[in-house]
Amino acid sequence: MGLNNMANTYVALATNTLGTAASSVTFSSIPGTYTDLVLVSSVLTTVIGGVDIHMTFNSDTGSNYSRTYISGNGSSATSNRQSSVAYIRINQVSYPDNNSIATVGITNIQNYANSTTNKTVLTRSSNASDGVDAVVGLWRNTAAITTITLTGNGGNFAVGSTFSLYGILAA
Amino acid sequence: MPILGIMASQISGHLWAPDGAYDALSTVTLTASTASITFAGIPSTYKHLQVRVSYGLASANNPTWRVNGDTTGANYVGHHLWGDGATAFANAQTSGTVYWSYIPNASFPGAAIMDFLDYANTSKNKTMRTLTGSDGNGSGEVALWSGAYLQTAAISSITLAGGSNFTANSSFALYGIK
Numbered sequence A: 001m002g003l004n005n006m007a008n009t010y011v012a013l014a015t016n017t018l019g020t021a022a023s024s025v026t027f028s029s030i031p032g033t034y035t036d037l038v039l040v041s042s043v044l045t046t047v048i049g050g051v052d053i054h055m056t057f058n059s060d061t062g063s064n065y066s067r068t069y070i071s072g073n074g075s076s077a078t079s080n081r082q083s084s085v086a087y088i089r090i091n092q093v094s095y096p097d098n099n100s101i102a103t104v105g106i107t108n109i110q111n112y113a114n115s116t117t118n119k120t121v122l123t124r125s126s127n128a129s130d131g132v133d134a135v136v137g138l139w140r141n142t143a144a145i146t147t148i149t150l151t152g153n154g155g156n157f158a159v160g161s162t163f164s165l166y167g168i169l170a171a
Numbered sequence B: 001m002p003i004l005g006i007m008a009s010q011i012s013g014h015l016w017a018p019d020g021a022y023d024a025l026s027t028v029t030l031t032a033s034t035a036s037i038t039f040a041g042i043p044s045t046y047k048h049l050q051v052r053v054s055y056g057l058a059s060a061n062n063p064t065w066r067v068n069g070d071t072t073g074a075n076y077v078g079h080h081l082w083g084d085g086a087t088a089f090a091n092a093q094t095s096g097t098v099y100w101s102y103i104p105n106a107s108f109p110g111a112a113i114m115d116f117l118d119y120a121n122t123s124k125n126k127t128m129r130t131l132t133g134s135d136g137n138g139s140g141e142v143a144l145w146s147g148a149y150l151q152t153a154a155i156s157s158i159t160l161a162g163g164s165n166f167t168a169n170s171s172f173a174l175y176g177i178k
Helices: none
Strands: A010-017 A024-027 A036-043 A052-057 A065-072 A077-085 A103-110 A119-127 A131-139 A148-153 A162-168 B005-007 B022-029 B034-040 B048-055 B064-067 B076-083 B088-094 B110-117 B126-135 B140-149 B158-166 B171-177
Touching (some): A010 A024, A024 A162, A036 A148, A065 B076, A065 B126, A065 B140, A077 B076, A103 B048, A131 B140, B048 B158
Parallel strands (some): A131 B126
Antiparallel strands (some): A024 A148, A036 A103, A065 A077, A103 A119, A119 A131, B048 B110, B048 B171, B076 B088
16 A cells, blocks of 8 residues: 655654663754644653653743643542642653553643643553553643653653654644 | 635634645634634545644633534533543533533633544444643643544534633644545
């Protein structure tokens, strides 16, 4: 089967595959020419107890973030939130500590380049050994997002972790 | 090139010449508060549709969806899994108004990604699903919605209504997936 000619509507902007363990990954100089951004992550760790991904924008480390989530762990469903924190935790399920099953997530950063509204993030992530979750996050800032930083809370992202950023054009 | 129409009282959308596997078909960005928006004249040349929404509401509310101008409640059903920051819930919507999101705090925005699967098939009822949420730094909800349109007609128009008005700067983008 042949491939169709792809229009540049869903554009791969950058991919980072870790060759060495890293405590954080940053996408910088993000152009404001798209409508939404999509971050696809497949993350491993060797840290006992796992790590969490904390997302921040434009190097803002103030308590300007919050989130609400729902998660299921195979036996029960729960919901909780964090308010006025210095990051959006874009996963809720715990990372395995055997470094064999990646936690995968797709994070949508909506209307990221507009300069009139606070920014909303939607994520679905899962780990086959731990659970599944959905997260809505808020950055209380109207600035266009030009930098995204992902930090491992509790330890490093392991070799082989991948982070890919896409831009989606509007009509 | 298919012609895609946009209907709303205040819009700034324009047309697009699609030629890929994930095509931007139409965008509506509100310049004033508006009760509803409609994507009309949707071509049947794609396998799936996706609507990406960044929106605000004049007051806390559940926005609704309809297709093909059909307002017959018996033609729609849905399910809903959500968390409000304290508890996880699930419920069903049978024969009535069907929702795709919720904003509990009108001061903060909401977002949604809606997928209408196999929308042009004329031998099966139509299914949509949505990932949506709105966080208000102390309030908020994240949700998964599933909805069905119990008709086999191809979807040629999608109407999203806010319950209360969508606020200015709300944006709605329709994509076709081959």
